[in-house]
Structure formats: C-alpha cells, structure tokens
Amino acid sequence: MSNTELDKPGRASIGARRNPETEAAILDAAQELLSEKGFAGLSMEAVAKRARAGKATLYRWYPNRGALVLAVHQRRKAGRAYKDTGSLDGDLNWLVAHIFDLWRGDMGMAFKCIIAEAQSQPDILAALQQFRSERIEGIKDVLDRAVQRGEITNAANQDVFAEQLLSFLWTSLITDQIDKDPTETISFLTSALKNG
Amino acid sequence: MSNTELDKPGRASIGARRNPETEAAILDAAQELLSEKGFAGLSMEAVAKRARAGKATLYRWYPNRGALVLAVHQRRKAGRAYKDTGSLDGDLNWLVAHIFDLWRGDMGMAFKCIIAEAQSQPDILAALQQFRSERIEGIKDVLDRAVQRGEITNAANQDVFAEQLLSFLWTSLITDQIDKDPTETISFLTSALKNG
C-alpha cells in the first residue's frame, strides 16, 4: 500500500513544481497513523516523519491537522452514486449498510476525527456542513428514484427525512453503534415519509 | 498560625480527604475557560492556574481533560423532569427548545467537547453512552404522559422515536444548527410515532 518504507532518504525535489509522490506519501502516512493510533496519534510531526517529508512541506499544503484529516477523507469518500435495488426500502437499507461498512474500515476513525475537530475549528465545521449537504443530496436522489417508481409522492418532508437519516447515521458513528441493526429505524423513518 | 490572612495562595488541605472548595474552584475554572476560550483553551494547566490549584490536585480526580469536562457537564445537567404542557406536541417542542437553550449557554460548548473527546477516549465514550440512555428515558417519560393522556398508544416504536429525537438534537449541536426551527422535524417524527 504505502511506498514510504523502503526508500531511506525520502524523495527529492522534481524541480520547481509540486511532487505528487510526496502528496500521496503524506496522505498514506496520515491514513495509516489514523487507523493505527487513532486521532491522538495523528500529529503533524509523526505524519512528516513517516512520509519522509519535511514539516515545511506538510504545512505548505495542510495548514493544520484538520485540513489533513479532511484531505484523507476527501480522497476516499464514497460518491453519491447509490445502488438501485429496485425498491425504496432496499435502497435505504443498502445505503446505510454501505456507509456503516465504510466506517468499519479506516474511514470511521477519519470521519470521527473530522466531527471532533469541527467542534473547535470553524473551517473544519464549514467543511463538515458542506459534506453534510452533499450527503443529503445523495439521500434525496434515492428518494427521487422512489418517486419515479411511484412508491412515494414528492412531498415536502423529503428534506426532513434525509436530514433525519443522516442524523441517525452520524449519531450511530459518534456513539459507537454502527454494528446495531438499522432496519427498525429505517422503517420508522420511512413510515413518517409515507404518512406525512 | 492562621492561614486565612489573605489566602493568596488558594486553599490549604483540610486533612486526608477531599476538599469540596477545591472541587468547586476547579469546576468553576473549567467552566469559565470552556465558555471563554472553547475546548482548545481548556488545558489542564490553565484550569489549575485559574483555580489556584496544583496540577497534582487536578489529576488526582480528573485523570484527563475528558473527565474534567464530564464533571463540569454532570454538575449542571438538566434533570429528567420535563415540563408538562398538556399535549405531546407541546411537551416535545418545549423539550427541544429547552435543551437548545441550555446549549446556547456554557453547556453547548461543554457537551460538544464531551462528544469530541469521546471519539478518542473510551471511558468518555462510555459516559456519553450512559448519558444517552438517561436522556432516552427522559424522552420516554414524555411519551408515557402522552399515552396516559390518550394521545398515542403504547407502541413498540417509542424507543426508536426517542433515539431519533436524540439523534436530531445531538446532530444539530455538532453541526452548529441549534438555532434552526425544530418544529418540522418534531412533527415528522411524531407522525411516524402515531402511524407506526
């Protein structure tokens, strides 16, 4: 996975332009540290050392720890292209299962860090809110497909549903409950969507 | 002879047992720092200095920053005695408004910190989960009153409802949205409760 172990003296400059190998090495290192030692182990110092990068190089691109975690997250985040299972219930269950699966890997820790960091760093909070919007749009895409199938009507409470589903996902993550069965919750929310 | 002259150097020991004055001073200091400078400003060092307490005293009872924030939160947390407005809708709206109000003061920052800290410290996570249970019980008390009033029937989905309402509250906090109007979400969830 990482190409940082063997080359002892690190990478040299490739001239008067940014070296993409360096960027990859930094993000690899950050991700590894994150999954190995958690948030506390992700110090700029440790990332630089493991990536065989100079601290100045690191700070040039990622002015603080949050930016770095954000970049790690950005590189790996799932697209909005959710699977079409043929039914709303199937789509929603797949969506939740898919995200929980993602979080069970490295991404869970990374995203937890973003949430934690957002509580004290405004720019991370803004990025988190931006990401939230994207996710909500993704969920609404799923609902749109259900409308086209005729399963539900295009009602105003779709926004609230999407927000609430996202709240469920995120709260499950931060309270360490991504291993619980989400079907009950999904059908609870779906019933509100249909009967609203 | 008397150490009460001007007591510049803070408090003395009162023997081989915990001094409640010290505890109060520490929690006061922590709370002040939290609301003044946020999570980042809450260093153990700064708390000790402001409380005129030795660092050892601090660490004796609060082995880490999370434990300290937790204690601050514990001291001020609202009881489960929610107001009875006469209707389920009124009760729920009051509950949400009440908590959002609380969070607009010092407690919002404190609770954010607990959530953030819980992402990397298992004991704080456990405390957070414990607190979550208490809050869910509180919400279910509100639902019980509605059952007694005959507004709803005692259905199994009350648990899910309570969890969902809590998810909404916490997600609103961590995404900095406690100033938005919650009525839409409340009625969305309530409709699922009634039609489940």
Added chain:
Amino acid sequence: MSNTELDKPGRASIGARRNPETEAAILDAAQELLSEKGFAGLSMEAVAKRARAGKATLYRWYPNRGALVLAVHQRRKAGRAYKDTGSLDGDLNWLVAHIFDLWRGDMGMAFKCIIAEAQSQPDILAALQQFRSERIEGIKDVLDRAVQRGEITNAANQDVFAEQLLSFLWTSLITDQIDKDPTETISFLTSALKNG
C-alpha cells in the same frame, strides 16, 4: 532486617511521646532505599511510604533530606577505636582497608550523599566538617600510639598528615577509586611524616 513489610497499618501512637519503633523503621527504610536506588531514590515521600510513616512524622525529626542521610550515617558510623596491629604501618593500612570496606557496603553511598548534599546545604556542610574533625582525631590517635611505641617523634606535621590521609580517603570515595591499592599512598605520606 526490616519489620515494615508485614504490619499493614503501620504503627500507632504510643502516647504523648516519641515512638522508637517509628524512628527505627524510618532509618531502616532510608538505608534500604539508599542502597537500592541511590541518592536520587531517597525521597522523603518514598521513605515515609516504605516506613509506613506519615510525612509529618518524618519532617518532625528530619527537616530535610540531608538530615535524614546524616542520621542514617550517624547510626552506623564506625567508632574511633582503631585496631592496634603493633606497628604504625599496620595500623594505617588496617584503618584505610577498614574504611574502604565499610564504604563498599551501604555506607559508601550514604557518605557520598552527605558530601554531595553538603555542597549546597550549609548545615550538612557543618556536620561534614564536624565529622571531619572526629576522623582526624581518630587518625591522630593512631599516630599517638606510634609515638608511644617510639616509631615516630611527636612532630607538628602530624596534623597535616592526618588531614592529608583523610583527603586521600574522601577523594578516593568521590572519584570511585576505593578498590585501588592504597599502600603506595600510605607509605608516601608516612615518609613525609618521618622525614618532616
């Protein structure tokens, strides 16, 4: 050796007077710590803990670390009754060998500590100087016996000889050379004594 291991709750007061058991336990503990962990390991805190004594009790009798080491030293120090081997040379060699032997046990470390502590604590320095006088008198007793035997005459340089022999002893200790053969030095000094 030490009676501090078994009696879990330590000793109680024996009334409005000093408990000799406590004193013994403290000095035992101090001596053990000194030979186990050296000077750095001899903290008042550690002594109190090992001796199952209260810190206040410790400070009542030994206001600082130096006083404690001094007391340990005092309890064990050799008397001035040096062995009479029948000749000056024999007496001196026995004396040096005897002291070096003593220092190879616990006392070496203890006395090193006293010397070290004397460099920054005036009262320890005074005690050290007092001890130096006693030792010099002891050496002069040996010389007196030699005078009585007719080996040497009672010349003024006996003081200088005694001081210089003591200097040799102490310097050997602080430069960690108590295992070297002292005979050459002794005969060197003795020659000055006889030819002065």
Added chain:
Amino acid sequence: MSNTELDKPGRASIGARRNPETEAAILDAAQELLSEKGFAGLSMEAVAKRARAGKATLYRWYPNRGALVLAVHQRRKAGRAYKDTGSLDGDLNWLVAHIFDLWRGDMGMAFKCIIAEAQSQPDILAALQQFRSERIEGIKDVLDRAVQRGEITNAANQDVFAEQLLSFLWTSLITDQIDKDPTETISFLTSALKNG
C-alpha cells in the same frame, strides 16, 4: 555578554543545525544562575527561561543537569599552562593559589556541582575522572620542570605526589576550606617527594 535584554522572542533557528548563539546563551544563563543561586537554583527550567530557550533545545544537547554544569565548566576551565616561577616550591604555591582563586569566583560552585552530581550520575563521574587525569598531568608537568632544574630526581613517587596534591585541592573545596593557607600541606607533600 548576555543577549537576553531586549530581543523578546529570543533567537530563531538557523536551519537544521546547531545555533552557536543559543549554546552561548544557555551556558551564560547556567553560569549566571549557578553563581547567583548555587546548585539548587540551577534548574533546567530556570536556565531555559533565562536563556530564552525552549526546554527541548536545552535537553537536545544537555540531557541532564550534570551535562550542563559540565559544559559550563569545560568552557571556562584553566589550561595546563602553569606558571614557571623558577622553583618547585614557587610553582606549587602559585598553582594552588591560582586554582583556589579560580574557585573563589564562579568556578568553585560549578566544580562543587560536578563533584556532587558525579556521586549519582555515572557519566558525570567518568567526566570527572577524565578531568582528574588532565589535572594530574598538569601537576606532573610542574614536577618535570623541577627535575630539569635539578631540584628533584625523576622518582616513581611523582604520580602519588600529584594525586595527593589534587586530593588536597579537591577536599579543600568540598569542605569549604579554600581560604586556609596551603603552604604547610605543600611543604609536607614536597618533603615526601624529596625523601621518598
């Protein structure tokens, strides 16, 4: 001498190598503290503060207090170039007087500290023994000159003489007797040298 007066934030890095200004500032600070407050006042913390240096910088080169005192001593130690007064007696008296003079300034406290620290730190002890060898060679140079003058013959006891003179010097320091007249001791040792 000290550059600590006006430049508030101290010195910056001059790249990935040691800054000689920093080294000087640290040693200056250590020396000042040593002569102002003695050994006890020489805390790493205080040195760092006075030198406007970070503690990490201090510990990078001086891993403990002993190493720091050693460096202070090394920077100032007198060379072996002893004065040639024309006679052995004159040379020895000048040598002792010169060293006692040196010790009456800052160096006395510094060297006391080294001796004290050597009692518990093996590396300082090694440095002390190394320094001892150098000093003994210095004294033997003086004796060599006397041999060339024909005052003494090149006898084997010159080593013992040098060791004894050094013992006298160091013991005088640690027992706070550098103000006493050393002539008696010098002539005592010299007589042994000649009559050996």
Added chain:
DNA sequence: GTCTAATCGAGACGGTACGTCCCGTCTTCCG
C-alpha cells in the same frame, strides 16, 4: 476515671521542576 496533650498514619493541599511531545516557523543544503 476522666481529661489533656502529644504522636501516630494517612493523604490532600498549592507548588515547582521534571523530561517528553508537539506546535508552527525558520534556515540551510542537496539535487
């Protein structure tokens, strides 16, 4: 026989210094 007084273990108290870690900034040198 009760009271007084000192001494006991225990351990919390406000502090100081420790030695470590990381921060974010800087400069130099290599390729």
Added chain:
DNA sequence: CGGAAGACGGGACGTACCGTCTCGATTAGAC
C-alpha cells in the same frame, strides 16, 4: 527552486516530590 532535514522558542502534557496542613485514632500521664 522545491523539498528533506531538523533546530528554534514556546507551551501543555502527566509525574514525582516538596513541605505544609488537617484529620481521626491512639495512649501515657496529669488531674
């Protein structure tokens, strides 16, 4: 001229002791 290397001042970390204190229990001798 980009990038590694790493020194720099700074500051928080968590630990260990310092010397002081207050407590409650204990017990000898004074009353």
